[in-house]
Amino acid sequence: MSSAKVNQERLILDGNHLTLLDVVRCARKPGVRFAISEDALPRIEKSRKWVEKVQQSGEPVVYGVNTGFGSKATVSISRNNLKQLQRNLIMSHSAGTGAPLPIEVVRAAMLLRANTLIKGYSGIRLAVIETLLQMLEKGVTPWIPEQGSVGASGDLAPLSHLTLVLSCDPHEDEKSNSGKAYYFHRDIEEWELLYGWEAMEFAGIPRIILEAKEGLALNNGTQVSTAILALTVYDVNQLVKKADIAMAMSLEALEGISSAFRKEIHQLRPHPGQVKTAQNIRRLTRGSKLLDRRPEKVQDAYSLRCHPQVLAGVRDGLDYICRILEIELNATNDNPVILPEIADRNKAISGGNFHAQPIAFAADFLAILASEIGSIAERRIARMSDKNLNGGLPSFLISNSGLSSGLMLAQYTAAALASENKSLAHPASVDSIPTCENQEDHVSMAPIAARKARKILQNVSKIVAIEMIYAAQALDLRMQSMNKNNGSDNPENILGEGTVIAYREIRKHVPFLEADRPIYKDIEAAERLVNSDTLLEKIESAGIDLV
Structure with a gap:
């Protein structure tokens, strides 16, 4: 099997073959339906039967089944x-704070938690897993505050907020203790925030009374950190291609030299990401009349000439992060794990699979990689803005510079975002603060690392959008100059095969700047374009495949 099986918007989960694309699709598309693989059912049943045996007999002593939690394991x-123990765990650990996580992040976390439970080593009932999947199918998404997890023992606080909605008290269930959840109204395609019990009633899903081990099986894992990282790395992978598009437009706008992207150069230092980046630039600029126009120029500035080498590290680093995710998406990462096959009388093994250090390192690395995309893009923006560096274009790419300020402040904005990213890129994973009376004396800070990476992604998307605004403006000025000389006013006769498509698409959203206007509107419009799939789809539908 190559991935979790998908059949007409139906995803079959077996705990072993979930892919990054599966996660993104399910997080962002509420209509996906789910099924549990028949192969997984015996594993789930075996581990649960052993837990129920312990629940009935009281022996052996098993952490989290018939003991307290953390430092209270004795x-x-x-x-x-035992039932009240699990409900108390969820209520007491629902201690998050801050703004709510995006709905897509919570949906991704729900899918990941279901997938790890389906592996069959958590000792949880099938009915609990099915309830979690019903919530995904029927549009119930728990409201989860983004702060409160240190990434070990897993994402306890956020996953407890999730479980608060799914579960109810075994005795007197206080509805106000059901947390909050968003309910998706399919008829109007809008989410409404409700009490947890209300959302579950709207969806027709009964809340579950947790049995032994089940609260711990639901809140002890890396799924929230992993969900943020998964969605962010997917988006950064897409953004890298858009950064190549912006760079190709800037290269033409600055009348750059094409030889720096020749295949022969990059074969001499064949980092895969470097080779791919140079290939993208060649494909996008093929046929351009703006490149190699100035024989007096021997070489371009680093922000143009070294783009493939810089993005080599980015692309290859992203490949590494995706390999980490491939493992984590299909991992058992709660504690203890139930191993029915072993000969030991006690089949519950306590370990540390909940510790999110691999995710923390990957998220911090992603923050650095994404920051660098923005850093080099900002330098190209600055070159286009500066009349001393832009090859004869007016200051800030506006006529009557002085009376008009043109795109002056857009470069300030890009610089501010790039500088903010430098602070955000400081690694969270090097920090650790002991918790739980020093029983949990080393923690990963993975959710903090992942949230910082996501914020950097948002900032870099804005920087790339600003570069596209600058490049389109500079290209118009170049073409106006060329038209005076040869009378051609058709961008298809001047720009590269890919850059002309990008230019045309940008101009649908951001018009040429003839006089000063509020630039924030242009930035917002360009950012929406960058955050959509439209640009890539248009270019790739023209037969220009970007890698």
Whole structure:
């Protein structure tokens, strides 16, 4: 099997073959339906039967089944209190704060948690997993505050907020303790924030009374950190291609030299990402009349000439992060794990699979990679803005410079975003603060790392959008100059095969700047274009495949 099976918007989960594309599609498309692979059912049943045996007999002593949690692992819990133990765990650990996580992040986390439970080593009932999948199918998304997790033991607080909606008290269920959840109204395609119990009632999903181990199986894992990282790395992978488009337009706008992107150069230092980037620039600028026009220029500035070498590190680094995710998406990462096959009497093994250090390192690395996309793009923006560096174009790419300021402040904005990214890129994973009476004395800070990477992505999308605005403006000025000389006013006769498509698309959203106007509107319009798939789809539908 190459991936989780998909059949007409139906994803079959087996705990072993979930892909990044599966996660993105399910997080962002509420209509996907789910099924559990028949092959997974015996594993789920075996581990649950062993937990139920312990629940009935009280032996052996198993962490989180008949003991307290964390530093209270030595406290024995009577059989009569095992259900209340799990509900208490979820209520007490619902201690997050801050703005809510985006709905797509929570949906991704729900899918990831279901997938790891389906692996069959968590000791949870099939009915609980099915409830989680029903929530995904029927549009119930728990409201989860973004702050409160240190990434070990897993994402306890955010996953507890998730479970608060799914579960109810075994005795007197106080509805106000059901948390909050968004409910998706399919008829109007809008989300409404409700109490958890209300959202579940709207969807027709009964809330579950948790049995032994089930609260711990639901809140002890890396799924929130991994969900943020997964969606962010997917988006950065897409943004890299758009950064190549912006760079190709800037290269033409600055009448750059094409030889720096020749295949022969990059074969001599064949980092895969470098070869791919140079190939993209060649494809986008093929046929351009703006390149190699100035024989007096021997070589371009680094921000143009070294773009493939810089993005080599970005692209190859992204490949590494995706390999980490391939493992984590299909990993068992709660504690303890139930291993029915082993000969030991106690089949619950305590370990540290919940520790999110691999995710924390990957997220911090992603933050650095994304920052660099923005850093080099800002330098190209600055060159186009500066009359001393832009090859004869007016200051800030506006006529009557002085009376008019043109795109002056857009470069300030790009510089501010690039500088902010430098602070955000400081690694969270090098920090650790002990928790739980020093039982949990080393933690990963993975969710902080992942959230910072996501913020950097948002900033870099804005920088790339600003570069596209600058490049389109500079290209118009170049073409106006050329038209005076040869009378041609058709961009298709002047620009590269790919850059002309990008130019035309940008001009649908951001008109040529003839006089000063509020630039924030242009930035917002260009950012929407960058964040959509339209630009890539238009270019690739023309037979220009970007890698």
